[in-house]
Amino acid sequence: MKKLLFLVLTLVVALTLTACNSNNDTNDISQQESSRDTSKQEPGSGRDLVKFPEDYDEGVLFTTVTRGDTYEEVYTSQEAIEAVQDGQPIPSDTVITLKIFKDEELYRYFVMEKRDGWGAQYPSDMRNGEWEYNAFTADGAVAYEEDIGRCFTCHANQERDDYVNKFDEMKNYELKDLTGSKNSSAESRFIGFSTKNWEVKEVGDHPEVIEDKEKEGMIQNVLLTFYFHQGKS
Numbered sequence: 373m374k375k376l377l378f379l380v381l382t383l384v385v386a387l388t389l390t391a392c393n394s395n396n397d398t399n400d401i402s403q404q405e406s407s408r409d410t411s412k413q414e415p416g417s418g419r420d421l422v423k424f425p426e427d428y429d430e431g432v433l434f435t436t437v438t439r440g441d442t443y444e445e446v447y448t449s450q451e452a453i454e455a456v457q458d459g460q461p462i463p464s465d466t467v468i469t470l471k472i473f474k475d476e477e478l479y480r481y482f483v484m485e486k487r488d489g490w491g492a493q494y495p496s497d498m499r500n501g502e503w504e505y506n507a508f509t510a511d512g513a514v515a516y517e518e519d520i521g522r523c524f525t526c527h528a529n530q531e532r533d534d535y536v537n538k539f540d541e542m543k544n545y546e547l548k549d550l551t552g553s554k555n556s557s558a559e560s561r562f563i564g565f566s567t568k569n570w571e572v573k574e575v576g577d578h579p580e581v582i583e584d585k586e587k588e589g590m591i592q593n594v595l596l597t598f599y600f601h602q603g604k605s
């Protein structure tokens with residue numbers, strides 16, 4: 373029995389020593405790296421540049437993700453979505469907010485923000501273009517326990533899509549516009565104002581019921597366009 377205990381102890385000590393050793397190894401490597409170029413900083417050291425996005429929900433909620441007990445909402449600006457849809461680079465000053473819920477409770481805000489010149493202090497093979505990242509708790513305080521270096525490593529896989537995972541969702545999102553095209557149905561939105569509460573009767577047969585000539589013309593135009601739209605769909 374004693375012999376077995378001794379064996380186990382030896383094993384534990386041996387394992388601990390190995391673990392310490394490999395720790396030292398990685399320390400050595402990072403020391404070497406930083407002594408190679410002292411002007412460069414660790415990705416994530418600029419996290420405080422990214423502030424809590426107070427007005428994130430004035431932007432566009434362009435996609436959601438449900439995975440197990442996690443639910444996420446992704447917000448960004450209309451301008452960023454338009455740029456992606458036009459094949460342009462995501463503009464400087466863009467903020468993308470990932471709002472994360474766990475078991476239906478708000479857990480974190482993960483935020484990425486892009487600005488002209490950001491990221492230049494990082495080694496070129498580690499920076500994510502001009503993006504910086506930060507993480508916030510449910511009440512908007514910085515979640516310092518989140519390792520921002522990891523955001524860089526993982527999002528680097530999306531370099532082709534400007535470091536954004538949900539890039540295709542930005543590209544395919546149907547922005548609501550006021551011209552009545554694409555997304556808005558003729559019933560709910562029509563050349564910029566709602567037609568829901570309008571009732572127009574027998575305009576074609578009895579135009580004289582409308583006194584105001586200008587209004588008459590306008591309504592006929594609307595009806596004509598409406599007619600063409602219906603014919604198209």
Ligand code: HEC
Pocket residue numbers: 437444446468469470482483484505506507518519520522523524526527535536537538539
């Ligand atoms: C292991 C890989 C991984 C890590 C680490 C990671 N992300 Fe992401 N991130 C993703 C994926 C995948 C998505 C797409 C949403 C999803 O599938 O949950 C995403 C989405 C996002 C989005 C929405 C824009 C987009 O890329 O689609 C933001 C903002 C974001 N992450 C910020 C962060 C921040 C801040 C951190 C670090 C605190 C971080 N991420 C760490 C993989 C990662």
